[in-house]
Amino acid sequence: MSNSSSMAQFLLLAFADRRELQLLHFWLFLAISLAALLANGLILSAVACDHHLHTPMGFFLLNLSLTDLGCICTTVPKAMHNSLWDTTTISYMGCAAQLFFFFLFILAEYYLLTIMCYDRYVAICKPLHYGTLLGSRTCAHMAAAAWVTGFLSALLHTANTFSLPLCQGNALGQFFCEIPHVLKLSCSHSGYLREIGLIGVTASLSFSCFIFIVFSYMQIFRAVLRIPSQQGRHKAFSTCLPHLAVVSLFLSTATFAYLKPPSISSPSLDLVVSVLYSVVPPALNPLIYSLRNQELRDAIRKMMTTCFLRSNKFHLFFCRTLIV
Numbered sequence: 597m598s599n600s601s602s603m604a605q606f607l608l609l610a611f612a613d614r615r616e617l618q619l620l621h622f623w624l625f626l627a628i629s630l631a632a633l634l635a636n637g638l639i640l641s642a643v644a645c646d647h648h649l650h651t652p653m654g655f656f657l658l659n660l661s662l663t664d665l666g667c668i669c670t671t672v673p674k675a676m677h678n679s680l681w682d683t684t685t686i687s688y689m690g691c692a693a694q695l696f697f698f699f700l701f702i703l704a705e706y707y708l709l710t711i712m713c714y715d716r717y718v719a720i721c722k723p724l725h726y727g728t729l730l731g732s733r734t735c736a737h738m739a740a741a742a743w744v745t746g747f748l749s750a751l752l753h754t755a756n757t758f759s760l761p762l763c764q765g766n767a768l769g770q771f772f773c774e775i776p777h778v779l780k781l782s783c784s785h786s787g788y789l790r791e792i793g794l795i796g797v798t799a800s801l802s803f804s805c806f807i808f809i810v811f812s813y814m815q816i817f818r819a820v821l822r823i824p825s826q827q828g829r830h831k832a833f834s835t836c837l838p839h840l841a842v843v844s845l846f847l848s849t850a851t852f853a854y855l856k857p858p859s860i861s862s863p864s865l866d867l868v869v870s871v872l873y874s875v876v877p878p879a880l881n882p883l884i885y886s887l888r889n890q891e892l893r894d895a896i897r898k899m900m901t902t903c904f905l906r907s908n909k910f911h912l913f914f915c916r917t918l919i920v
Contacts, residue, residue, distance in 0.1 A: 606691050607767040608684045609863055611675070615682065622679040625672050628879050632668045635882035636661040638896050646895040652730045653719075656712045657892070659739050660881060663708060666701030667878040670694055671772040678771075691773040696754040698772065702850075702874070703798070704746030705881075709843055710805040711738045712885070716836070717812040721819050749798055756794060760787040769863055770870060776854055777866075795854055806847050813840055838884045842877050849873035 611621040643649045643658045718729050763783035770777045782788050823829050849872040
């Protein structure tokens with residue numbers, strides 16, 4: 597019998613038993629990580645450098661890019677390391693830190709998506725009141741509320757989960773540290789029920805946000821249908837529907853991962869579901885929420901062109917210096 601005080605490490609779930617498939621997962625996750633780093637890095641640089649993007653939506657996109665990077669960098673590097681070096685271990689403190697930061701970033705991201713939905717609702721349905729309802733101070737307060745709520749929730753869940761005595765081994769059955777799989781190792785019935793109650797509260801808040809998102813998009817679609825231009829309607833629908841699809845994918849898979857009955861749990865199913873809510877949405881967000889924005893694309897193009905011209909000027913000056 598071992599408990600949390602004496603446990604030195606956990607065993608994570610390997611993506612595959614065959615070495616070739618492990619390396620395939622490494623290269624796949626490496627491609628996802630590099631694409632997410634590049635896309636979010638471009639978004640952060642463009643929003644920070646271009647004053648035309650210093651708008652409420654630009655401010656929320658900047659925060660969303662930070663949460664996307666946080667989600668990817670919290671779970672994927674460790675999974676890549678384990679696949680590359682054919683290992684499955686993670687330290688006890690490393691597991692606690694991974695769980696805390698993942699919960700922080702994923703909850704902050706979801707709340708930011710809710711706020712961004714409200715931004716679109718005001719912009720389309722109440723354009724004359726946009727400046728009043730979404731001033732700089734209001735935007736800062738809403739973004740701060742998303743981060744603070746995510747931080748407090750992550751702190752509460754992590755502290756409660758890792759205060760439980762663990763006596764069911766150390767194999768998590770997941771490729772990163774996730775609350776339901778840590779709870780399976782607990783031998784404290786009251787602590788288990790307390791954490792399930794906390795998960796229920798978080799799930800209720802998340803579902804309330806989803807109801808708000810759906811209601812807002814219904815109002816947006818009603819306003820869009822009154823647009824006389826067919827091209828304008830198509831543009832609005834092509835922008836809003838992917839947003840709603842990604843939010844639905846995240847909420848449905850996360851709810852299934854945390855609230856599903858143990859009887860339908862299996863390692864392969866848990867692995868697929870966790871990837872769908874922890875890796876796919878943060879990887880797709882730059883494409884769906886940011887790079888489809890014409891103003892943001894123009895700013896990124898302008899920034900890259902400026903950097904290219906400056907590098908060419910520096911290269912030319914360096915060559916002339918060598919010749920002289």
